[in-house]
Amino acid sequence: MPLAPFRSEPTLDFAVPSNRQSFEKALATVRDRLGRDYPLVIGGERVETPERIESYNPAHPEQVIGRHACGRPEDVERAVGAGWKAFPGWSRTPIEERAQLLLRAAQVVRQRRSELAALMVYEVGKAWDEADGEVAEVVDLMEWYARQALELKDRDRMAPWPGELTEFRYLALGVGAVISPWNFPLALATGMMTAAVVAGNCVILKPAETSSTTAAWLVEIFFELGLPPGVINLITGPGSVVGEALVDHPQIRFVAFTGSREVGVRIYERASRVHPGQLWLKRVQLEMGGKNAVVVDETADLEWAAQAITAGAFGFQGQKCSAGSRAVLVDGVYDEVVGRVVELAKRLRMGDPIDPEVTVGPVIDGSAEEKILDYLQIGRREGELLLGGGHGPGDGHLIEPTIFAGVAPDARIAQEEIFGPVLAVIRAKDAEQGLAIANGTDYGLSGSYFSRDPQRIAQAKDKFHVGNLYINRRSTGAYMGVHPFGGFNMSGTDTKAGGPDYLLFFVQGQSVAERI
Ligand code: NAD
DSSP, X not given: OOOOOOOOOOOOOTTSHHHHHHHHHHHHHHHTTTTEEEOEEETTEEEOOSOEEEEEETTEEEEEEEEEEOXXXXXXXXXXXXXXXXXXXXXXXXXXXXXXXHHHHHHHHHHTHHHXXXXXXXXXXXXXXXXXXXXXXXXXXXXXXXXXXXXXXXXXXXXXXXXXXXXXXXXEOOEEEEEOOSXXXXXXXXXXXXXXXXXXXXXXXXXXXXXXXXXXXHHHHHXXXXXXXXXXXXXXXXXXXXXXXXXXXXXXXXXXXXXXXXHHHHHHHXXXXXXXXXXXXXXXXXXXXXXXXXXXOTTSOHHHHHHHHHHHHHGGGGOSTTOOOEEEXXXXXXXHHHHHHHHHHHTOOBSOTTSTTOOBOOOSSHHHHHHHHHHHHHXXXXXXXXXXXXXXXXXXXXXXXXXXXXXXXXXXXHHSOOOSSEEEEEEESSHHHHHHXXXXXXXXXXXXXXXSOHHHHHHHHHHOOOSEEEESSOSOOOOTTTSOBOOEETTBOOOOBTSTTGGGGGEEEEEEEEEO
């Protein structure tokens, strides 16, 4: 039966008392499940290791979220073997069956929606609506890739040739590594992993250490659904050990990575080496960081712009690759927009995101906190501190929403990804210069342009060089299946997650001609 057309999963409105109550209940249920032990998953078996890594609550660093097996290179070896053992069967499983698996998984995620979101509140410090939005994105990814997989089958129509029966078809690649970050711990692991698997591949998921529990819960869903052993393997552990062992392994066919530029570039270099016994050039996708700008010209709706700047800079504490960490304002509206953004940012409530009123929670860990505090010192030298600038109250990794104004376009805080709640405000003499400043970094992920003038909007569409361009809206909040996501330049390989071509990364085309 044909599937209904794709539709984005609606998010929950927490102003509705019943939604609020059921989320409170989920937070309590999940609290009782914190601190458990989680093994590796290799070939469908649970594998313990002598050492463990812990993930903890960044709002309360003494609270352990999960104790995870700490993978070793020999575990990577076994997982790659388990993947190849499963591959012949899985890659020949009809694509309709593989798509059905994703649709069933989407159904389970819908049922466990509040629990999964609650876990992310504890493990990575997401505010309620951010966590719920991420679970909705997971459903979208599964529903979208299921449909895309079925369409892959229909892309095979080639021109006829006399005397030949011709065919063009897509084959799965083999066994690949999926290396995911902590900031969208459920959605990014899901996106890369399900796209690979629905296309017929087997994967080894290596999640970020700080969000290992969310990844373990995700993998559990697929096991409960009866996925054949070895199709999805989970190796938790340090990136420098198991991540690297995966990337270097000669039997790894592809690497799908989302994370920092530093690690992405390292993976790119290492994956290009051909090791003895390796039969292919590894295929690599890398989705990395951003230093995204929101440009506001003098024709813009300034209230919209100020709201979008505030939400884009401080949502999830600025820890989104698409965060609008630069506001580029033309002379005529500079003072008004800055003033309004400061006013709006002052109203943000900082604290433990278990509280529904909190919009700015903790940053992910102690080293992120230190790095951001260093940038706050740099910012004091490079701009005028208008708001924040320090540590938040308590023991959690809280950083105040911070605004520096009068920042030069080439200042470090205007060029480097800080990945925290820090906004650099830059003055431009006009719209043209504003766009040049916006394009003047190594990155090219997302960007916003605010204007009411159709010619200016056309100019922005022509010149603003980013993978995700938004006109008159914030730089964050891409919907899968609606806004295919991925960046230019040092933001990555632009594979466009949630887009019409994403699955092509995970397959190879074969042309077959039979003489008749
Ligand atoms: P990170 O690069 O530190 O880690 C990402 C993953 O790589 C983790 O699983 C980590 O363990 C692993 N890793 C670390 N060292 C490795 C190595 N040497 N070899 C192989 N794997 C290794 O990134 P992070 O701190 O988890 O995530 C934040 C970064 O991710 C930010 O830069 C953000 O902009 C970026 N990001 C980009 C996108 C996008 O779609 N472009 C989305 C989300 C996050």
